[in-house]
Amino acid sequence: MIDAIFLGAASALWLGVLTSISPCPLATNVAAVSFIGKQFSSAPRVALSGLFYVLGRMLAYLVLGAVLVAGLLAAPQLSVFLQKSMNKFLGPILILVGMVLLDLFRFRLTGAGVGANLKERAGKGGVLGAGLLGFLFALSFCPVSAALFFGSLIPLSVQHGSAIVFPLVFGVGTGLPVIVFALMIALGARSIGLLFQKVTRVELWARRITGAVFIAAGIYYALVYIFEVL
Numbered sequence: 001m002i003d004a005i006f007l008g009a010a011s012a013l014w015l016g017v018l019t020s021i022s023p024c025p026l027a028t029n030v031a032a033v034s035f036i037g038k039q040f041s042s043a044p045r046v047a048l049s050g051l052f053y054v055l056g057r058m059l060a061y062l063v064l065g066a067v068l069v070a071g072l073l074a075a076p077q078l079s080v081f082l083q084k085s086m087n088k089f090l091g092p093i094l095i096l097v098g099m100v101l102l103d104l105f106r107f108r109l110t111g112a113g114v115g116a117n118l119k120e121r122a123g124k125g126g127v128l129g130a131g132l133l134g135f136l137f138a139l140s141f142c143p144v145s146a147a148l149f150f151g152s153l154i155p156l157s158v159q160h161g162s163a164i165v166f167p168l169v170f171g172v173g174t175g176l177p178v179i180v181f182a183l184m185i186a187l188g189a190r191s192i193g194l195l196f197q198k199v200t201r202v203e204l205w206a207r208r209i210t211g212a213v214f215i216a217a218g219i220y221y222a223l224v225y226i227f228e229v230l
Contacts, residue, residue: 008156012166015148015156016061016173018210021203024142029178030196033185036130039199043186049130050182056134056172058177061149064139065167069157086159087225094218097151098141101211107143136172144207152214 019025036053037046073079082089099105141149149170157166177199184195223229 003085005160005162008160008162009169011156012153012169013173014149014210015152016170016177018173018203018206019145019148020146020177021199022144022207023203024144025118025174026177026196026203028137028140028198030181032133032179033182036133037182037185039126041145045127046186047183050179050186051223052127052131053182054136054175054178056131056136058168058175059131059139060133060135060138061171061174062164064101065149065153065157065170068154069163069167070181072154072158073161073163080099082158084173086155087221088158090155091218091220091222091226093151094214096218097147098214098218099213100147100151101207102150102173200225 020029033050033053036049039049072082096105100107153170155164157163160166181195
């Protein structure tokens with residue numbers, strides 16, 4: 001039981017890291033941290049604002065994940081049904097998410113963004129504004145981040161009955177790469193563009209490998225729990 005929870009938490013952490021280094025969130029995070037950094041002249045203030053930006057993102061994923069998972073688990077009949085049948089749902093869900101990660105299936109999100117004026121005002125609101133900006137940007141889902149959060153993290157959290165821990169670990173994962181960029185900007189690193197390119201290349205292969213693993217796992221779950229052939 002402990003091993004299963006540890007593996008689930010590790011999976012949530014990896015999903016968070018992969019979300020953060022995906023092209024759309026990565027570019028957004030770097031631009032946001034750079035914009036925030038320009039509001040301050042001292043490196044400690046830049047680093048502190050970057051930290052609050054990360055905490056804002058973590059809080060958004062924690063609140064949204066906790067509300068969704070707790071809501072699904074709150075209804076007794078629905079909770080029992082999901083916990084008993086989640087393995088059957090995981091097969092198709094994992095295959096679909098894997099196809100999104102491999103660019104075999106694409107979709108567009110409409111109406112998922114947050115007002116540009118609100119983001120701009122938050123970005124100029126000092127350290128606390130940086131936290132609010134992180135919260136707002138976390139809710140602006142791209143297709144890949146939406147697939148990872150709603151298609152992978154939420155089913156994983158429901159399967160383990162974790163409304164708090166897994167969303168929190170996911171949020172921590174999304175914050176780790178951002179902290180690195182925030183520290184580099186605070187220290188005035190000139191190689192941030194090169195690092196951005198390297199992270200983008202790493203993300204491509206990480207996403208492909210994760211997508212292939214998701215599809216393979218989804219096929220296995222489908223064969224075992226839906227078709228019962230293994």
